[in-house]
Amino acid sequence: MKVATYNVNGVNGHLAVLLRWLEEYKPDIVCLQEIKAPQEKFPEKVIRDAGYGVIWHGQKSYNGVAILARGSDPVETHRGLPGDPEDLHSRYLEATVADLTIGCLYVPNGNPAPGLKFDYKLRWFERLTLRAAELVKRTAPVVLAGDYNVIPTDIDVYKPERWVDDALFRPESRKAYHQLVEQGWTDSVRKLHPKERVYTFWDYFRNAFGRDAGLRIDHLLLNPALAPRLKKAGVDREVRGWEKTSDHAPTWIELTKK
């Protein structure tokens, strides 16, 4: 079974690429971020016609997340991250598909840092860590997948020195990510590719993709109940080279049957 996360940077603007990727790569479960569409403008019909059940949490212009499951409807368990009723951003959606629980998340970017946006990012990450503490200890399998907007280590960025003051790479952000992982999560791509350079995002400009000037910021974390089933992990890099594509590439894991 293949589980993927993909920041689409506008589900309608990049719908053709999303549909082609679903058709050609046939992921079983997909977490989308940055759908950038209000609830009523999500392209539900074409996604269902492509063979996927889907739930989504939209928002006008910004953010927005969705969970797709091939051949079945995800059963929603949480909409929004608990802990702050005043936070109206659509950044977290949780569901079960068969026995698997999926948390789909879009961590705030946080730039410029320091500042209010960076404070919001760190507060949001604290709330995520609280939710994750409950999920990690379950005896049933859980995957937390999404755009974490955190570059975990030096080998996850083409040129670390250029990113030292950036909200994606500042010590506070990396510390938050590492504290989350240390609850017992497995960073699946890094687990199976411990020393390799694996990027999931490339800027649109300066020919970043052509130069392979990328970042690894999209992650799939597995709880201990699921980690033994991790078989493969990777990035569908070629999708980043398609016309009218997102600046992220789909990032995925393959799980063995239980």
Added chain:
DNA sequence: ATGCCGTGGAAACCACGA
């Protein structure tokens, strides 16, 4: 060194992204 490109929405620019 830098939103240089791109989406979405409103109103021919602006917010936001990483």
